[in-house]
Structure formats: C-alpha cells, structure tokens
Amino acid sequence: MKGAWLGTKAKAYIPPFLLEENMKEEGLVEYFEHFLENNTIFKKKLVLQSHYAPNTITHRDEQINAVAKILAPTLRGEQTSNLFIYGKTGTGKTLVVKHTTEKLLHIAQQRDIKVKVVYVNCKLKRVADTEYRLLAQLARSFGKEIPATGLPTDEVYNVFYEVIDSTRCINILVLDEIDQLMERAGNDILYNLTRINSELKESRISLVGISNDLSFTDKLDPRVKSSLSEEELVFPPYNALQIQDILRRRSDLAFHENVLEPGLIEKCSAYAAREHGDARRALELLRVAGEIAERECQQQVLIAHLDKAEQKIENDRVYHIVRTYPKQSQVILYAILCLHLKKRELFFTGEIYELYEYLCKKLNFRPLTQRRVSDVLSELDMLGLIRARIISKGRYGRMREISLSIGETILPLIKKTLEESLGL
DNA sequence: GTCAATTCACATGAAAGAGACCACGGTCTAGTG
DNA sequence: CTAGACCGTGGTCTCTTTCATGTGAATTGACGA
Structure with missing residues (x-):
C-alpha cells in the first residue's frame, strides 16, 4: 500500500503520481x-x-495612487465615486485595493475617523455568489448573523440596510470578481447596491468593483454601468521584466x-x-x-x-476537477475519454450523447437530456478539459466538434479515477 | 451554372419543476413543581 | 407551566427538464443561359 x-x-x-518512489x-x-x-x-x-500581502507593491505605483485619490475623500467623511477596476488575473488588482484600503484605514484609525472597509470575494462558492448570500455575507461582516437560507431576500435587504445605517460612517464595499456575481445573480443586485445610498440616512456607501473580465461592463445594464463605473481603472498585465523583478524580490525573502x-x-x-x-x-x-x-x-x-x-x-488542477465533478458529468467525461482512446481526434455532440446514454444504461443511471449534456460540454470546455468548437456540417446539422485536451501523461490516471468513482 | 429555399442536428434561451436545505411560528407532549 | 419535539408553511438554491427559437452551411430544386 x-x-x-x-x-x-x-x-x-x-x-498517486506525486508519491515518492x-x-x-x-x-x-x-x-x-x-x-x-x-x-x-x-x-x-x-x-x-x-x-501573501507584501509590504511594498512593485510596478503598481500609478494604480495605487489612482485608487488612493479616488478613495481619499472618505477620510473627510465624504462619499466617494464608485470605482470599477478591471484587468486580467494576476495583475495585482486585489492586492492594490487591499493595500490601499489598509493604509487608508490606518490613517482613519489614527485620526479617529469613522471609515469601514468590507471586502467580499463574489466568486466564493456558497459564500457570496448569489444575491441572498452576498447580502448575508455583507451583513455578517457588519456583525449581523443571517441564516444561510430560509429568509426572504427582501428581509435580508432590510437587515442589511439597517445594519449599514447603524454604522453611521462611510463604508467602502469591495466586491472582488464581481463578474461572477453578475453571471449568477444578474443585474438586479448591482442595481440595488448602487442605489443603496438613497435608502440610507446616517451612513454612506462607496462601491469598489473588481473584475477579471474585460468585457464585463458591456454586459451590464446601462443604469448600473453609469453608476458603478463613475471611476474606472484598468490594470495592464505585467511584462516579463516586471515579473522578473517581482519574482526576484519575493524569492529573496522566500528562499x-x-x-x-x-x-x-x-x-x-x-x-x-x-x-x-x-x-x-x-x-x-x-x-x-x-x-x-x-x-x-x-x-x-x-x-x-x-x-x-x-x-x-496542470495535472493537479485536472485531477482535482475530475475527482470532485458530479457523477453525471463524470460519465460524460468518461464517454469523451473512451472516444479519444479509440484513437479518434475529433468527435461530435451526437456521438458523445449516444455513448453517454449507453454508459448510463450500463451504470443504471437515468440519462440527462441532450439539453443538459450540451451545457455540461460547454462547462468542460470552460474548465479546459476539452476543446469544443461549433461547426456546421450544412445539411448534416450544426454541432460541437470536440477533442480532449487532457495531457497524455495524466490520462491513464484520470481514466482509472473515473472508473473507480463510477464503479466501472 | 446560379441562386434562393430547405434541411438537419444541434446550440441557446427562458421558464418552471423537483428536491434539498433552512427558518419560523404554532401545536403537541412529557416532565417538573 | 415550560422546554423541547414535531409539523406545516414559505423561503433560497442547485440541478434539471421542457418548450421554443436560432444557426449556418450542405443540399435541393427551380430557373435561365
């Protein structure tokens, strides 16, 4: 063993592939x-x-200054413009915002100015990825306990308004990965949040939205867009030299x-x-x-x-996804795997569904409808486990052309894992 | 040969259902003084 | 009288189905040269 x-x-x-021989x-x-x-x-x-949050952030002075300028009025007890930040992953958005707000809070504490910063990552599953959960999470960070479910959303709004108003200060709400929230919960929550100040008597709220998705604002309702993006900041990617510098500084401390x-x-x-x-x-x-x-x-x-x-x-990522994937999706992935191992490069939605149905029968599962399988396939595509391209074969229909994009080195392990998990 | 209409096999969107999970208030029940 | 168990109602959330509509190029068939 x-x-x-x-x-x-x-x-x-x-x-198993990590274990020392x-x-x-x-x-x-x-x-x-x-x-x-x-x-x-x-x-x-x-x-x-x-x-890890370093004491000094390199190559982001411009952005830090910009964020500081926008948020500074809170120190005078004034409500600031809502700020919207976007840039690709790993460009230091969260780091800069956290760094700047920390310094701001520090000054505020020294001068006894009432400012509160609340940071929420909207991507966190089962924490803040729906309207209800985000509100509950925000209320919680203001010290109000809200059950995970069971209350009407309206009531959670009321609790949230009350608790915010009772702080009697300027609150900065940082909503990280706000695009994820929008995708799941829609525009309404953002619209309500941007209008929250009209409901408040004693307190004020400024929103800072952070998004990885550069095209996010295009998907926003115009009403939300104009009020959320009163100020906009784009974080450009680091170039190779800048990354080198960052790595060097960190590695001096780490190694x-x-x-x-x-x-x-x-x-x-x-x-x-x-x-x-x-x-x-x-x-x-x-x-x-x-x-x-x-x-x-x-x-x-x-x-x-x-x-x-x-x-x-990469292997860890794939392995983790496969292991934690729901059974039905595992069957679909297994079907794709089987087609791939039959040394086929490309296959189509219909073939996969056919094999999937067969496997379900064998496993005594009730097969999902083709509609659902179609969604699972696009999920798999998003996760990078398969490559899917929609093609039209004219008279012979329109479908996804699919190929597996799991590395050959990890393939046997994935197959074994799926077989064990499905009891094949 | 050309060109518009047709056709296929799904893709995609919207709405709604099923079932799990949870809170809350009302009712019932057993234990206690 | 009271604490705790139990139940019904009403809410969220996730996964799924159902129904409807959209898509794009190969194919078809009418038409004219």
Missing part, C-alpha cells in the same frame, strides 16, 4: 527527520503563496541564498509573461518548483524543476 498513509485524510489526499514505510521516520534537518531550500515559503539555479527566475517569468503577465501564476510556479526540489532532497531549485512544476500544477 504505497502511500496509503498519506491518503487517509480525504482533504489532504495526494494523487523511494519512500517506503520503514524509511518514514528517517525521511521526516531528514526533511527537518535539511531545510535548505525555503526560508519563508509563505511569501510565495497567493494570499535561502544561492538556492535558485541561475536563469531560473528569467525562465519562470518568461512562462508567466506567456500566460498574459500573470504574476500569481509565476509565484505559484516558483513555489511548486521549490517544493519539488525539496521533496527530491535537492540543494538547489533547477530549471528542470520548473518544467516539472508546470506539469504538476
């Missing part, structure tokens, strides 16, 4: 001791983690001296720049490369580790 001891706790489950039960104690003694790679790994192979940072930033200047991804890559080097008991993080890290991150 190689590695079973690592896999007993469901949440900390480590996929050289780690047998008898060597366990030695391994742990060796691990502790040989802490030669990381000085402070935390620095490379995505939620011991001379641990990184020369050229590693450059390679890492080149990877990230290729991925549209995503600094978060670059840091993750560096951290995982370090972890791999550590696990291999190496003294240095090598470029080869970087390549492994890239592969590992």
Whole structure:
C-alpha cells in the first residue's frame, strides 16, 4: 500500500503520481527527520503563496495612487465615486485595493475617523455568489448573523440596510470578481447596491468593483454601468521584466541564498509573461518548483524543476476537477475519454450523447437530456478539459466538434479515477 | 451554372419543476413543581 | 407551566427538464443561359 498513509485524510489526499518512489514505510521516520534537518531550500515559503500581502507593491505605483485619490475623500467623511477596476488575473488588482484600503484605514484609525472597509470575494462558492448570500455575507461582516437560507431576500435587504445605517460612517464595499456575481445573480443586485445610498440616512456607501473580465461592463445594464463605473481603472498585465523583478524580490525573502539555479527566475517569468503577465501564476510556479526540489532532497531549485512544476500544477488542477465533478458529468467525461482512446481526434455532440446514454444504461443511471449534456460540454470546455468548437456540417446539422485536451501523461490516471468513482 | 429555399442536428434561451436545505411560528407532549 | 419535539408553511438554491427559437452551411430544386 504505497502511500496509503498519506491518503487517509480525504482533504489532504495526494494523487498517486506525486508519491515518492523511494519512500517506503520503514524509511518514514528517517525521511521526516531528514526533511527537518535539511531545510535548505525555503526560508519563508509563505511569501510565495497567493494570499501573501507584501509590504511594498512593485510596478503598481500609478494604480495605487489612482485608487488612493479616488478613495481619499472618505477620510473627510465624504462619499466617494464608485470605482470599477478591471484587468486580467494576476495583475495585482486585489492586492492594490487591499493595500490601499489598509493604509487608508490606518490613517482613519489614527485620526479617529469613522471609515469601514468590507471586502467580499463574489466568486466564493456558497459564500457570496448569489444575491441572498452576498447580502448575508455583507451583513455578517457588519456583525449581523443571517441564516444561510430560509429568509426572504427582501428581509435580508432590510437587515442589511439597517445594519449599514447603524454604522453611521462611510463604508467602502469591495466586491472582488464581481463578474461572477453578475453571471449568477444578474443585474438586479448591482442595481440595488448602487442605489443603496438613497435608502440610507446616517451612513454612506462607496462601491469598489473588481473584475477579471474585460468585457464585463458591456454586459451590464446601462443604469448600473453609469453608476458603478463613475471611476474606472484598468490594470495592464505585467511584462516579463516586471515579473522578473517581482519574482526576484519575493524569492529573496522566500528562499535561502544561492538556492535558485541561475536563469531560473528569467525562465519562470518568461512562462508567466506567456500566460498574459500573470504574476500569481509565476509565484505559484516558483513555489511548486521549490517544493519539488525539496521533496527530491535537492540543494538547489533547477530549471528542470520548473518544467516539472508546470506539469504538476496542470495535472493537479485536472485531477482535482475530475475527482470532485458530479457523477453525471463524470460519465460524460468518461464517454469523451473512451472516444479519444479509440484513437479518434475529433468527435461530435451526437456521438458523445449516444455513448453517454449507453454508459448510463450500463451504470443504471437515468440519462440527462441532450439539453443538459450540451451545457455540461460547454462547462468542460470552460474548465479546459476539452476543446469544443461549433461547426456546421450544412445539411448534416450544426454541432460541437470536440477533442480532449487532457495531457497524455495524466490520462491513464484520470481514466482509472473515473472508473473507480463510477464503479466501472 | 446560379441562386434562393430547405434541411438537419444541434446550440441557446427562458421558464418552471423537483428536491434539498433552512427558518419560523404554532401545536403537541412529557416532565417538573 | 415550560422546554423541547414535531409539523406545516414559505423561503433560497442547485440541478434539471421542457418548450421554443436560432444557426449556418450542405443540399435541393427551380430557373435561365
């Protein structure tokens, strides 16, 4: 049972492909001791983690100043314009907003000015991804407990208005990944939030919306758009040199001296720049490369580790999605997998549905309708597990042309996982 | 040969249903003084 | 008399189905050269 001891706790489950070949039960104690003694790679790994907030933010001075200028009037007790920030992932939007609001709060506290900042990530599943949940979450952050469900939304609005008004101060609501909220809950919630000040007597609210989706404002209701985007800021992606600089600063804190192979940072930033200047991804890559080097008991993080890290991150992602996917969707993915393994490059919606129906019959599942399967297929496409393209074959109809985009290295494991999960 | 109409096989959108989960208020019941 | 169990009602949320409409190029068939 190689590695079973690592896999007993469901949440900390480590996929089999990560397990060390050289780690047998008898060597366990030695391994742990060796691990502790040989802490030669990381000085402070935390620095490379995505939620780490550095003291100084590099290459974002312009944006910090802009946010500060817009939010500064709160210090005089004035309501500010609503601010809308957009830029691709890993361009430092959240970091800049959190950094600036923290400093603002600091000054406010020193001068005894009543300002409150509430940060909510609207993407968080089952936390703030619907109208009700967002309001409940906001009310909660003002100290009012609201049940997870059961109350009418109107009532939650009332509670929220009351609790906000009772603060008697300027409140800055930061809604991160606001596009996700819009997608799920529609324009109404944003419209209501932008109009909230007319309902309040004692307090004021300023909204800061953050979105990864550059075309988000196009989808907004014009009424919401004009009031939410009173001020707009675009965060450009970092270029390779900037990412290099960021990586260098962070790695100085995170790693011991001379641990990184020369050229590693450059390679890492080149990877990230290729991925549209995503600094978060670059840091993750560096951290995982370090972890791999550590696990291999190496003294240095090598470029080869970087390549492994890239592969590992992708494999982990795919593996996690597949394992946590609902059963029905797993059957659909399995059908696609089977078609792919029949060494077919491309296949179409109809073929997949046919095989899916067959598999359902075999598994004693009630098959979903084609309509639903169509949605699942586009979900799979969005998750990057398949590539789907809508094509028209003229007289022979319009359909998705689908190919699998799971790496060949992880394919056998995915197949096995699906078979185990489905009991095939 | 040309061109408009037709056709196919889904894609996509909207609305609504099913079932899980939860809060709340009213009613019932058993235990206590 | 009271605390706790139980139940019905009304709410949200997610997943799903049903129904309706949209799509785009190959095919078809009428028409004229």
